[in-house]
Amino acid sequence: MTTVTVTVRIPDGWPVTEEEARAVQDALRARVEAGGSGPPPGTGRVTGVDVAYDDGRDLVAAAAVVLDGATLDVVAEATAVGSVPFPYVPGLLAFRELPAVLAALDALPCPPGLVVCDGYGLAHPRRFGLASHLGVLTGLATVGVAKNPFTFHHDDPGAARGSTSPLLAGTEEVGRVLRTQDGVKPVFVSVGHRTGLDDACAQVLAVTPRHRLPETTRRADALCRRALQEALTRH
DNA sequence: GCGACAG
DNA sequence: ATCTTGTCGC
Numbered sequence: 001m002t003t004v005t006v007t008v009r010i011p012d013g014w015p016v017t018e019e020e021a022r023a024v025q026d027a028l029r030a031r032v033e034a035g036g037s038g039p040p041p042g043t044g045r046v047t048g049v050d051v052a053y054d055d056g057r058d059l060v061a062a063a064a065v066v067l068d069g070a071t072l073d074v075v076a077e078a079t080a081v082g083s084v085p086f087p088y089v090p091g092l093l094a095f096r097e098l099p100a101v102l103a104a105l106d107a108l109p110c111p112p113g114l115v116v117c118d119g120y121g122l123a124h125p126r127r128f129g130l131a132s133h134l135g136v137l138t139g140l141a142t143v144g145v146a147k148n149p150f151t152f153h154h155d156d157p158g159a160a161r162g163s164t165s166p167l168l169a170g171t172e173e174v175g176r177v178l179r180t181q182d183g184v185k186p187v188f189v190s191v192g193h194r195t196g197l198d199d200a201c202a203q204v205l206a207v208t209p210r211h212r213l214p215e216t217t218r219r220a221d222a223l224c225r226r227a228l229q230e231a232l233t234r235h
Numbered sequence: 236g237c238g239a240c241a242g
Numbered sequence: 243a244t245c246t247t248g249t250c251g252c
Contacts, residue, residue: 051242053243088243090240096243097242119241129241150241188241 001074005227006107008060008082008100021092022126029128031136034191036199038114038141041206044069045113048216049104049134051097052228058083059231062100063223064108065216072207072215078107079227090150093119094130101134112140114195114203116216120144121192123152123167123175135193142192143200144175145214149188159183162205176201180208187212 015021038044046069051062060083066076080103086095097119105112121131121144131144149167154177157163161182167175167190175190178201189204191197207214213221 051243053242055243088242090242093242124241144241146241148241151239 001077003077003079003223004107004109005079005081006103008062008080008103010082010085010099011102014085014099015095018089018092021086021095025126025128025133028133028136029126032122032128032132033194034196036141036195038194039069041199041202042069045075045111046203046207046216047105047108047112047115048214048218048220049101049115050118050217050220050224051100052224053084054228054232055084057232059228060084060100061224061228061231062097062104063220063227064101064104064112065219065223066108066110066112067207067216067219069113069206072209074219076108076110077219077223078104079223080104080107081227081231091125094133097130098134098137102137105138115140115142115192116204116207116214117142117144117192118146118217120146120150120175120188121190123150123169123188123190125151127174129190131190131192141194143195143203144190144192145204145217146188146190147213152188157186164201178204180205180212184212
C-alpha cells in the first residue's frame with residue numbers, strides 16, 4: 001500500500017478568533033442534509049480520518065484511510081502534514097482538525113464513500129460538530145464516533161454488542177450510545193451529513209467487528225501518528 | 236462567577 | 243490530543 005503525503009493548506013478565510021469560528025458555524029449549519037442515500041452497511045467504501053499533534057513544534061498530521069466496506073481491507077490511504085491552524089477549544093474542534101483532514105481527503109486517489117470522524121456531528125453544543133462541518137464542506141456523507149459523552153447525558157445501553165440508548169441534550173436525542181462489543185464501554189454516535197441516526201449506527205457496527213472503535217478510526221489513528229513521527233524525524 | 240468540556 | 247512502565251490477557 002502506497003501512501004501519498006501532502007502539505008496542509010489552510011483554506012482562505014479560515015477563522016482565527018473564537019467569535020469568527022462561531023460565525024462560520026452559524027453560516028454553515030443550515031447546509032447539513034438529513035437522511036441517507038448511500039449504500040447499505042457492509043458495502044461500498046468507508047473512510048476513517050484522524051489527526052495527531054505536536055503543539056510544541058506546531059505540527060499537525062492527518063490521515064485518511066479508505067476501507068472496502070465488505071472486507072474492511074485497506075483500499076487507499078493518504079496523509080497531510082502542516083502547522084496547527086487553531087487552538088483546542090471545546091465546541092470548536094473542527095477549526096483545529098479540518099484543514100489537515102481536508103488535505104488528506106483531497107490527496108486520496110479514489111472517492112471516500114462514507115467518512116467516519118473522531119468526535120461529534122449533530123451532538124454538539126451548537127449542533128454543528130466536526131463531522132457535520134466536514135460533510136457540509138465536502139458534500140460527503142459523514143458520521144461522528146466519539147469516545148466520551150462530551151456534555152451530553154445518557155443511560156447505559158444493554159451489555160450486548162449492538163445495544164443502544166439515546167444520547168440526550170435535555171430531552172432531545174442528539175445521538176446514540178452504541179455498544180460495539182459485548183461488555184465493553186460504548187461509543188457515542190451522531191449524524192454528520194447525508195446520514196440518518198439508525199443508518200449511522202448500523203454503519204458503525206459494520207466496521208466494528210473486533211474492537212470497540214471502528215477499523216476506520218483505528219487505521220486512521222495509527223497512520224496519522226506514523227505521519228507525525230515521520231515529520232518530526234525529518235526535521 | 237465557577238466548573239465542565241469531542242480531540 | 244499528549245505526558246508515560248509495566249502488566250494482565252487473548
